[in-house]
Amino acid sequence: MALLLxxxxxxxxxxxxxxxxxxxxxxxxxxxxxPEEYEHLLVRxxxxxxxxxxxxxxxACEACVSLRIPVESFRPNRSQRRARAACAHLRVEVGxxxxxxxxxxLYQRWxxxxxxxxxxEPSALTARDYSLQFAFPHPSAREVAWYxxxxxxxxxxxxxGLCDETPRAWSAVYFFFDPELAxxxxxxxxxxxxxxxxxxxxxxHVYLGYRVLACASLRYKATFRPHELLESRPAFNASPAWxxxxxxxxxxxxx
Numbered sequence: 001m002a003l004l005l006x007x008x009x010x011x012x013x014x015x016x017x018x019x020x021x022x023x024x025x026x027x028x029x030x031x032x033x034x035p036e037e038y039e040h041l042l043v044r045x046x047x048x049x050x051x052x053x054x055x056x057x058x059x060a061c062e063a064c065v066s067l068r069i070p071v072e073s074f075r076p077n078r079s080q081r082r083a084r085a086a087c088a089h090l091r092v093e094v095g096x097x098x099x100x101x102x103x104x105x106l107y108q109r110w111x112x113x114x115x116x117x118x119x120x121e122p123s124a125l126t127a128r129d130y131s132l133q134f135a136f137p138h139p140s141a142r143e144v145a146w147y148x149x150x151x152x153x154x155x156x157x158x159x160x161g162l163c164d165e166t167p168r169a170w171s172a173v174y175f176f177f178d179p180e181l182a183x184x185x186x187x188x189x190x191x192x193x194x195x196x197x198x199x200x201x202x203x204x205h206v207y208l209g210y211r212v213l214a215c216a217s218l219r220y221k222a223t224f225r226p227h228e229l230l231e232s233r234p235a236f237n238a239s240p241a242w243x244x245x246x247x248x249x250x251x252x253x254x255x
Contacts (some may be wrong), residue, residue, distance in 0.1 A: 083185035
């Protein structure tokens with residue numbers, strides 16, 4: 001049974017996604033959260049990093065909209081099928097998150113490229129930081145590790161997806177990859193793979209977190225169709241209302 005350690009709503013601060021907006025998060029710090037208890041939060045728009053559960057609490061903006069993919073009806077578009085095919089030679093391992101030098105080095109290479117191309121703030125992630133954010137012990141925590149076994153030096157980690165699994169939900173939390181393999185569109189392939197994995201495990205929905213159409217880093221989520229959007233920010237004891245996104249909503253469809 002979950003034990004609540006702290007609950008707060010942040011004061012407004014500059015938004016990381018929209019330059020002209022202020023942002024605020026509602027935060028829960030909890031331990032001993034079961035997969036079923038976490039799923040109760042997930043379907044109501046909450047996300048998890050380590051022991052921290054959060055969702056937007058912005059007063060003047062509702063640009064962050066929770067998005068999920070219905071597994072049975074999802075059909076990848078041509079671009080997503082090409083990405084999956086381009087990565088078919090890579091080996092994928094699914095298991096509990098781990099912390100090691102290879103994972104830290106991959107994260108740093110990926111983030112350094114984002115700093116250069118998208119002007120992200122530097123992120124000197126230590127092993128302790130990685131453990132707390134991405135590998136904190138939790139019964140739902142999973143990682144999807146992509147390996148290239150074709151190199152002369154043996155297997156090489158080229159992509160890493162951090163995820164959560166509950167009885168009826170698969171949540172894609174974070175993904176980073178080797179910038180040298182950007183041409184393979186590993187990010188697209190990773191989402192398609194996780195939908196395939198959820199289908200094989202009988203899980204009806206894959207949650208992609210928050211869609212923000214005006215933010216390039218989060219807009220891509222709307223290209224996975226069909227998808228469903230959460231209406232408003234339901235209370236803990238309220239039933240969540242998810243609706244299928246209309247064709248005219250979201251990012252322009254990719255071929």
